[in-house]
Amino acid sequence: MVESLVPILLFLTPFMGLLVLPVLYKFKPSLTGAWTALTLIIAACIAFKALCLADSGMIRYTMGGWAAPFGIEWVLDSLSAFISFIILLLSAIVAISIIPYVNRELSKVQLTFHMCYLLLISGFIGMIMTHDLFNMYVFVEVSSLSGYALVASSRGGESKIASFRYLLIGTLGASLYLLGVGFLYANTGTLNMTDMAERLPAILELRSVRLGIILMISGFAIKAGFFPFHGWMPDAYSKTSYPASCIIAPISTKVACYALIRILFWVFQIPTTLSQLPILDILTMIGIVAIVAGSIMAFIQTDFRRMLAYSSISHLGLIAFGIGLGEKTALAGALLHIGHHAAMKMCLFLLAMYIFHAYGISKISQFSRLRGRAPWILTTIILASFSMIGIPPLAGFFSKWYILLGALQSAQPVYGIVIIFASLLSALYFFRIIEQSFFKPKVTDVTRNYHSRLGLLSVSLTGFCLIALGILSPWIFSWIMHNPLAGF
């Protein structure tokens, strides 16, 4: 009986934790961070249980007992279980690691900060679990609104400007999506994903249906920060407070990527039905442009977090490229890269947070202060940058490898060159950091300002997890091929 409640439990755990927070803050303000972390750890455990359950079959939960095509339905299948496990696990790790830094940077607003954090995660779980297109819109907005608040959390005006821009662009994306849903609803009379997937193939020739599909996809492309719509990302990641960037950067765009995959392959069933509408080719193209342009922009940045933001744009391009190939291996590689890239970005943003508080490093040229001082941090820099570049046996290598395999098996094997080129370009900008921290003359008179053991531990542990993740990759990949993508 409890099993059938798992989809809603995943949402309710962070949401109920959020409702308890104000009461807890009234009596024991020092425990808010710990409570947030605890809630997310419990949610991550439920997500792990969900992952085991989803192997044996889908779990459908209908809201208020209204049957599927009329009521709102939440579905736990192996794809949604996989993505929600990644999101909850990473957010639990981030929640533990940011506790000392929230106290230091944002102690006055820590209640609202943690409430926004839990609301953001609840919104993401809603987006992942829901099987209703309008419900998806509502959760997109729930998570985005708390995301805007998190981006604006830093002191000073710049984070507010970044958040304001993010809000304008994000609202445009959500409105485009809603308009697209309206077109499809007018033509099919349903909002349920399964129901729509059955009714769409018969009416795909209609121009209004195609317009709806294009509007929905461009809406999510904006939310996912795909190439021409990436303008909000660099400011939102680099102007905000450090704890907020650790939360926003690894996971927020990944959920939009998931939503895109869900509607492209589960609702529209693109590869089989829509051969005349070149959506996938366009995704591949913008993916290629994003890989190259993002890497070049990352190379010329001076601010470390801004460089990471452009690197995210380039890697999201890689995910778009993997989706766009429309081939099973490449899609599995893209799903793997969603997880791996989130883990690598989490590691790098935690690192940025630690070194800013400890040594005041925020620019790339300041990395020389690390030389001969912080052995664990230097090890993590090596691990994380090699993983981003794609050197075996680290995590980043395997996802790129599977996307490359998919590209070679697809209709245009030439595209395989793009992946190799992408790795070279990432090497270009990550070697700047390695050069600064290992080959520059040693800087004397550097004092360590604020050291948190928890911060150092989380940075080095996530760095070593990248090796473990790399070694486990072939196994995760075959699981993705056999479970979420079994029907292809």
Next chain:
Amino acid sequence: MNLMAFFNNWAVIFLFLFGLFAMITARNLFRKIIGMSILQTSVILFYVSLAAKHEAHIPIIHHVSGHTPIDLTHLANPLPHALMLTAIVVGVSTLGVALVLAVSIYQNYQSLEEPEILNKTKEAHHG
């Protein structure tokens, strides 16, 4: 083809593009917010006009006897209206967050004109 038959759709297209234009070109942050609000409202108009019907009433059936079939042509579809109630709430919350951010920007820079704000951030970087 009678262009006026699609009057609502023309209005939706006009309002959507007008809102987008205002969001992109306006220099004042409040004008940008107004543009955003117009854009969201145009989507609401689209849904509501989907469900609009001549000489139809709300789908509440007062007395059902087993023999008379229910006449669907005189009942309006309630679902788009219900959806738009939610969308209006979402729009209001977005507007609220946007206004809070605008006020906060004003407190930091004493201005709502975008070029002026950008100049001040540049000065802060160099000075």
